Amino acid sequence: MSCVNRFAVLLFAFAGVAAADTAPWQFGTPVTVADARPGVFHHLESAGRRSIAVSGDAVAVVWEDNRDGTPRAYVAFRTGAASDFQGMRLSGEGEAYEPAVTGLENGRFVFGWEEAGQAWVRSGGPLGLDPPVRLGREAGAQVTLARGERGVYVAWAKQTGKVMAIHVARLTPGRDGAPITFSRPVIVTPQLQVEQLYPALAVLKSATVVAWEDRRHGHTVIYAAQSRDDRRFSAARRVNEQLPRRSTTFGRGTGAARVVLARLGAERAAAVWLDKRDFEGGYDIYAAVTTDAGRLFGKNLPVVDDFGRSFGQWHAALAVDSQGRQVCVWDDDRDGSPDLWFSWRSDGPWTENLGVPGASGPELETSPVLAFDDQGGLHLAWIEQVAAGGPTRLRYRHAPVAQTRP
Amino acid sequence: MALVIKIVICVDTMKKSASRLVLLAGLMLASHAVLADPPAGYPFVGYDDGLARARQEGRPVLVYFGRYGCGWCDKTNREAFSDPRLRELYPRRYVLVYVDAESGKRLTLPGGERITERELGARLKVLATPMFAYLAPDGREIFRIAGIQSAQDFLLYDRFVSEGFYKKESIREFLGRELR
Helix, strand or coil: CCHHHHHHHHHHHHHHHHHHHHCCCCCCCCEEEECCCCCCCCECCCHHHCCEEEECCEEEEEEEECCCCCCEEEEEEEECCCCCCEEEECCCCCCEEEEEEEECCCCCEEEEEEECCEEEEEEEECCEECCCEECCCCCEEEEEEEEECCEEEEEEEEEECCEEEEEEEEEECCCCCCCCEECCCEECCCCCCCCEEEEEEEECCCCEEEEEEECCCCCCEEEEEEECCCCCCCCCEECCCCCCCCECCCECCCCEEEEEEEECCCCCEEEEEEECCCCCCCCEEEEEEECCCCCCCCCCEECCCCCHHHCCCEEEEEEECCCCCEEEEEEECCCCCCEEEEEEECCCCCCCCEECCCCCCCCEEEEEEEEECCCCCEEEEEEEECCCCCCEEEEEEEECCCCCCC | CHHHHHHHHHCCCCCHHHHHHHHHHHHCCCCCCCCCCCCCCCCCECHHHHHHHHHHHCCCEEEEEECCCCHHHHHHHHHCCCCHHHHHHHHHHCEEEEEECCCCCEEECCCCCEEEHHHHHHHCCCCCCCEEEEECCCCCEEEEEECCCCHHHHHHHHHHHHCCHHHCCCHHHHHHHHCC
């Protein structure tokens, strides 16, 4: 390590300590949601990184693991003051992946997942799950969910001709154990059937906003569109700012991937995504906000600090607390092994990056997801692995309420 | 100079100074805009198939991590993989595997874990594409290297693997000696 790099490390270590003093969350003791077993691998993966949600006093975490030899989707609930999570199986007999969840009211949730190559949803809570419903016969994957004043919505990548295209439908949870029903799925870009992947959703007061990875330009770009009537979407607009360069170095353009949306207020939503625009150390995380219910997203802001940008960031997740504070969490290995890092902002720039307490060290901590409850409490889940390739366990930590508004 | 830069990329942690050198080197290259896919005329297969074949046939694996729209991948395809020596040598000696580092396509790791191609990229810290990983027939990684490669580079890497140099020295030591 050069002298300059050593100095940089010391400088940022000092900055980290200083930032820790001002971190607005005090995390409680980590809890194991699903324990490590030889040969079992847990994955916290979902389109829009919607793997944790809060409803009333219940927290739900959804994931996939292969405990019985087949990848299946599971959910675990923690209710009230209980410290432990109680789990149940979400998916059926087929191989299942990438479950997502969003909260309803009174401790109930809606779940979505991919099973046997098709998209599924169901509702339920700690007392039991309602019957599962398949979202059509076509191939489907990468299900994501969101709820707002306008209702509960699902978006997924659905086979459309030769490509997977993003579709959105409104969900109506059944009563008294009846299965969920869904409206006719609406294709987001009917005039242009091009490969589209990994949607993210935010439900605002006047519109449903969807963002996704889009390959129309010969490289992966983040696009977004809004629907005010559930029948059609506005023209797709680009979210990630593309530098005007095409060359052997950049090909058709740099890569952007795995967008996440969070509702920021009645007509505002925030987005974060992974972005290779500066070619330094792999993906960085960028963020943007829409203030017109998803018609346009604004200036892109870097979430990762200068030192962190030398390293690759992965699995960025985003949530907004009751004060309108955007919090982004991800993993990177700037300290030698994958650890969880986070940053937040209200109106200004994103803060200095800070290690998530209790989610760093020689183990591998990856794939974080987070959600806020109505009181401002932060709920965080992630995957922990003692050594690469070894068994994993699913961890959870709660920070009751932010202390101050930064 | 390009080779020196590639060796720098080969270290586990890519530092900013190295990235900047790579960026500068890339900017010095000629300008073309084309899509990146596996090079035409080579029998690239998916990860699962490739590792199963490698075990069966006792052949090493070359894993090519590309990205949709990656300019360096396309340049390597056009300028290195078009070389008749590689066309003859690589399909015969290696099981060739292509991974799209942004894809949600699933694969099975040797330990039984099912993950996406993108997640494989995260685990292997694929910070830049193309990245080439040489694996033993049992799936163990021999070495990896990122960035634009020439046919001559691939011929040297082949010697490092097929003549067993990797058992006694690192790729950095091998290249340092060979290029002296």
